[in-house]
Amino acid sequence: MDVRTLVLTLALGNLALCAALFFHDTDNRQRGALATFALARQFQAVAWLLLYFRGVIPELLAGPLANVLLFAGVAFDAGALWEHAGRTGWRRIVLPALGLGTAAWLACYALDVDSGLRVAGGYAIVGAFYLAGVAALALDWRRASMLRRFLTLALAVPALAIAGRGLLAIALPQGWAGFGPAQLQGLAYVAFFLAMLIVSAGYLLLARETLQGELARLEMVDALTDVPNRRGFYGALAPWLALARRPGTPTALLILNLDGFKRVNDHYGHAVGDQVLKAMVVACRRQLRDSDLMGRLGGAEFAIQLPRTALADAVHVAERIRASIEAAPVKAERAVISLTASLGVTTIRPDDTPVSLFKRADEALQAAKLHGRNRVVAAPPPLVEEEGTGT
DSSP: OOHHHHHHHHHHHHHHHHHHHHHTTTTSOOOHHHHHHHHHHHHHHHHHHHHHTBTTBOHHIIIIIHHHHHHHHHHHHHHHHHHHTTOGGGHHHHHHHHHHHHHHHHHHHHTTOOHHHHHHHHHHHHHHHHHHHHHHHTTTGGGOOHHHHHHHHHHHHHHHHHHHHHHHHHHOTTOBTTBOHHHHHHHHHHHHHHHHHHHHHHHHHHHHHHHHHHHHHHHHBOTTTOSBOHHHHHHHHHHHHHHTTSSSSOOEEEEEEETTHHHHHHHHOHHHHHHHHHHHHHHHHTTSOTTOEEEEEETTEEEEEETTOOHHHHHHHHHHHHHHHHTOOEEOSSOEEOOOEEEEEEEOOTTOOHHHHHHHHHHHHHHHHHTTSSSEEEOOOOOOOOTTOOO
């Protein structure tokens, strides 16, 4: 494949991605990293088209404009990767660097600096921005997925090749070891082609990986309160049920229900009800340790797991939670809503199943409600058979 065909392939590849992104999710405006990635594709598509028609169109278009658009496209590729990594402030660094690099290259062009130096500078600018993308992929390496680690190493190879081509253009203008300038240029365009494939396919795969992770998280987390839902809480509780069969400090379970929550929804609307639930979760979390786990069972009913906590200590924690909720009225748009909560407390027993454990805690909760609400009731401890008794 000759250089001209590679340039056309780069142009058509970016154009195809531009078209796919244009028709993707047409009902919503592209935002964030996806918008940056789409802009990078547009810059590069136009740049490679202009380079392909070099000699046919005016040199001002095929030279300065094409190179400036190429610099911008690769810079925005790096920006998309940084934004995907959660670093939204990339513009404060990448855009000034793009401006300085572009200004330096245009100054060389205007002053008719030696073409070898100009080519070397262009390759160095592009290679530097690709390496900035590599740095974004390499963030938090220890916790990175295998996909991101592979993309980091895969993109580093063509990025270094592109940057190295610029250095070779200065150090060895006549080529090296049987590779003349034309062959080196061809290898550089192959590196461009590989970099485009890795960045484009890699970004889309990373976006899909992130979406799958978020969907998996939403299956286990309550979207409103950002605590585990029933499924997530039961999953986290399972290992502690198994550990309860071993001797040691027990694990406690609290079930909490907001008193009169239906009245809040009926009088003030569900939006205020949602605000109340969020405020209640915040109040509870202030009384919990990092190791404690709070989950939403449904409606205004929540469960709290207290690892390695005896029944008396769990009752003390429940009282603190009850008092914290009572002392933190919620300021809604039309009123200040006072809250109270009833709590049932128990500990996990060696023979417990999820059904028996929650039944016992729920019975304690119902007892709290029957005795006037806004109180804590502990489930009675298990009966201990006395040794030596018999009939």
